[in-house]
Amino acid sequence: MSLVTGIVLGNIAMALLAAVLLWHSTRNARDLKAALTRTQLLAATDSLTGLPNRAELLSRAAKWLAADGRGTTLVVLDLDGFKMINDTLGHQAGDDLLAAVAGRLQACLGEKGELARLGGDEFAALIPGTDSEAAAIGFIRAAEAALASPFELSGDTVSMTLSAGIAIGAVRGIDPAELLRRADVAMYAAKATQHRSWASFSPDMDESLQLRRTIGAELEAALVRNELQLVYQPLVCTRTGRVMSAEALMRWPGKQGQAGSPGVFIPIAEETGLISKLGDWALDQACIEIKRQKTIPIAVNVSPVQFRGEGFAESVETAIRRHGIAPELLRLEITEGVLISHTGEAHRTMRRLRELGVQVLLDDFGTGYSSLSYLQKFEFDGLKIDRAFIQQLEDGPTGRRLLQSIISLGHSLNLKVIAEGVETEDQAALLQLLRCDFLQGYALGRPDAAEKLHSLSFTEMLPLTRQRSN
Numbered sequence: 444m445s446l447v448t449g450i451v452l453g454n455i456a457m458a459l460l461a462a463v464l465l466w467h468s469t470r471n472a473r474d475l476k477a478a479l480t481r482t483q484l485l486a487a488t489d490s491l492t493g494l495p496n497r498a499e500l501l502s503r504a505a506k507w508l509a510a511d512g513r514g515t516t517l518v519v520l521d522l523d524g525f526k527m528i529n530d531t532l533g534h535q536a537g538d539d540l541l542a543a544v545a546g547r548l549q550a551c552l553g554e555k556g557e558l559a560r561l562g563g564d565e566f567a568a569l570i571p572g573t574d575s576e577a578a579a580i581g582f583i584r585a586a587e588a589a590l591a592s593p594f595e596l597s598g599d600t601v602s603m604t605l606s607a608g609i610a611i612g613a614v615r616g617i618d619p620a621e622l623l624r625r626a627d628v629a630m631y632a633a634k635a636t637q638h639r640s641w642a643s644f645s646p647d648m649d650e651s652l653q654l655r656r657t658i659g660a661e662l663e664a665a666l667v668r669n670e671l672q673l674v675y676q677p678l679v680c681t682r683t684g685r686v687m688s689a690e691a692l693m694r695w696p697g698k699q700g701q702a703g704s705p706g707v708f709i710p711i712a713e714e715t716g717l718i719s720k721l722g723d724w725a726l727d728q729a730c731i732e733i734k735r736q737k738t739i740p741i742a743v744n745v746s747p748v749q750f751r752g753e754g755f756a757e758s759v760e761t762a763i764r765r766h767g768i769a770p771e772l773l774r775l776e777i778t779e780g781v782l783i784s785h786t787g788e789a790h791r792t793m794r795r796l797r798e799l800g801v802q803v804l805l806d807d808f809g810t811g812y813s814s815l816s817y818l819q820k821f822e823f824d825g826l827k828i829d830r831a832f833i834q835q836l837e838d839g840p841t842g843r844r845l846l847q848s849i850i851s852l853g854h855s856l857n858l859k860v861i862a863e864g865v866e867t868e869d870q871a872a873l874l875q876l877l878r879c880d881f882l883q884g885y886a887l888g889r890p891d892a893a894e895k896l897h898s899l900s901f902t903e904m905l906p907l908t909r910q911r912s913n
Contacts, residue, residue, distance in 0.1 A: 489560040491538055492545035500559035500567055504619035507571060508612050515612040516575035518568040518582065519626040520548070521634070523604045525564035527751035528596070531788045536596040543594055544603065551585040567626070576611055576643070583607045583641045599787030606634045607641035628652055634714055658702050659715040662695070666720060670697050673728050674890035675741065677899055678861060678883045681875040684902035688740040688774065690883065691729045692890045693721065713748055722749035723758065730766040732893050733773060739896055742774035742804060750777055751788065756795035763799065770800030776827065778806050793821050804861070809849065818856055825880075826853050830864020833884070836873055847877050854878075868904055875905050 487499035495503065507515045522544065529537040541564065548566055552558050555578055556570035570578050583605075590603040608629030610622050629644040631652060636642070665671055675689040695703045702708060712718040722745060729743045749755060763770050775796065796803055802824035809829045818826070828849055835842035846862075853860040862874050865884030874882055888899055902908045 492542055492560050494545055494549075494566075495557065495559040497559065497561045497567075500557075500561070500569065501619045501623065503557060504569055504622060507569060508617050508619055508622070515622075516570045516579045517610045517612070517622050517626045518570065518579045519561070519608045519610075519623070519630045520566045520568070520583075520586065521606045521630055522564040522590075523606055523634075524747065524751060525603075527748075527788075528601065530753045531751065532597050532599055532601075536599075540594055540596055540601065540603075544590065547589040547592075548586055551589055552582055555582065567623070576609065579609050580641070583609075587640060601787070605640060606630050608633060609641060609643040611643070631655075631714070635710055654702075655711050655714065658708060659711050659717060661698070661702075662708055662712060663715075663717055663720075665695060665697065666717070666724060671695055671721075671724065673725060673732070675732075675893045675896060676883060676890040677888040677896055678742075678881045679887045679899075679901050679905075680881055681879055681905060682908065684900060684905050684908035686739065686888075686896050686899050687881060688742060689893070689896055690742045690744070690776070691725060691732075692744075693725055694890075709746075713746055716748075718746045718748050719752055722746055726759065726762050727766075730762050730768055730773065733768045734766050736893060736897070737772075739893075740772045740774055740802075741893075742776050744776045744806065747778065750792065756792050756799070759796060759801060760799055763801075771802065774802045774804060774824075776804045776806040779808075790821065797822065818852075818858070823858055825859035825861060827861040827863050827883075828879075830884070833862055833864045833866075833870055833874075836870050837867075843873065843877070846874070846879075850877055850879050871901075871904060872906050875907050 487495060487502075489496045504515070504517065525537065525540075528540055541560075545558070545560060545566070548568075549558050552568055552570075556568050559567045559569075561567050568579070568582060570582065572578060586607075587605060590605060593600045593602050595601075608626040608631070610625035610629060612622055625644040628648050629642045632648045633640055633642040635651075635655060642648075672694050673691045674694055675691055677686040678688045678690065679685065680687045693705055693709070695705075695708060697703075698708070709718070709721075712721050722743075726743055729741045733741050745755075759773075759775070763773065793803060803821075805818070805821075805823045805826040807829045808826040809832055828846065832842070832846055832849070836846060850860050859880045861881040861883060862879045863883045865871050865874065865882045865886050867886050870884075871882055871886050887901055887904075
């Protein structure tokens with residue numbers, strides 16, 4: 444081999460080596476870039492649902508708000524009662540539910556915006572456009588309908604409800620974290636009201652949120668100091684005019700103003716998680732009263748949060764045994780909301796309560812779904828007609844016919860029917876003629892100390908019982 448040939452071959456070999464090194468370097472760079480992209484994607488994505496996470500949502504919101512703050516709306520969605528899914532069905536069922544919920548929410552939102560999971564059972568949607576608030580409300584309504592359709596989880600059927608808060612980017616460049624905070628505050632405001640499931644942020648909500656937190660802390664302190672009390676409102680038999688049972692109602696005597704109303708502090712207790720402690724206290728106090736007076740059955744209201752809690756039926760059994768009372772003297776009142784969202788667990792709890800001998804009444808009948816399937820499946824001992832129907836009783840024949848239908852329905856299912864919110868003697872007389880079984884309301888007795896129940900009689904007030912006594 445000549446010197447020239449050797450030099451040429453050497454140059455070729457070096458060129459090939461350089462090409463190989465360049466190829467490896469390029470491939471490594473591509474691999475590194477791809478790995479970096481994957482890492483960035485994972486950092487921006489919720490691993491359970493595949494949706495953007497909180498950090499990514501805030502990043503995207505910042506870009507949208509910087510471009511046109513007035514054209515962006517943020518919606519925060521929270522699943523009502525989700526914790527009970529984890530507690531009763533397990534965390535895997537909870538994860539499966541969140542993934543399914545994400546799919547339904549994404550279908551509702553479509554191409555109108557971007558959906559993210561903030562963490563836990565909270566989701567958020569960014570919605571652009573000049574009509575973004577209207578689009579947000581439409582999305583919420585579609586989401587409500589989608590989540591009401593049952594989910595199948597570990598052999599249980601579960602339907603979900605939601606609470607939502609809306610915050611509008613009112614000015615260009617508004618801080619995305621502040622927009623998220625406002626939507627979150629609005630969501631909690633929605634949870635605090637029973638009128639609708641969503642609310643739009645307004646500045647006074649900040650003050651209201653702080654007030655609810657203060658009341659919640661004071662309520663917990665009042666419970667520890669034993670400053671709460673139960674009062675008892677009679678249920679009167681329309682056949683005899685006698686007091687046949689009573690409903691225990693919670694009062695906060697030391698709290699002045701509107702905050703001392705059960706309609707205010709009970710929802711706050713539910714919102715703050717204090718309701719289970721309040722419920723346990725009320726159950727214990729009612730059992731003490733049952734043991735003391737021995738004859739009049741007492742009904743205790745049970746919050747959906749308390750009823751869905753793990754081991755609720757067992758806690759009732761423990762209270763009965765601890766106080767040594769007859770189970771048939773204890774009655775529990777629940778609302779339809781307990782049954783709709785956690786059907787399987789509610790059915791098991793109801794069955795166990797019936798095995799104990801505790802009667803269960805369906806409260807506020809007519810204000811929710813009023814499904815016949817629930818009345819048949821859960822085998823209640825009685826139903827309480829909501830006071831709204833009683834108020835319409837004197838308006839004309841339509842209200843009376845409606846009440847007659849409800850009473851006949853209850854009787855056809857072998858249920859005792861109670862009318863609550865009876866405020867006049869005329870209402871009481873009409874309900875007696877319609878063959879309602881029991882009456883409850885101010886016309887028959889205001890909530891008071893249990894000792895006064897034994898001295899009450901309404902024979903003279905009810906026409907049919909007055910005729911029988913004659």
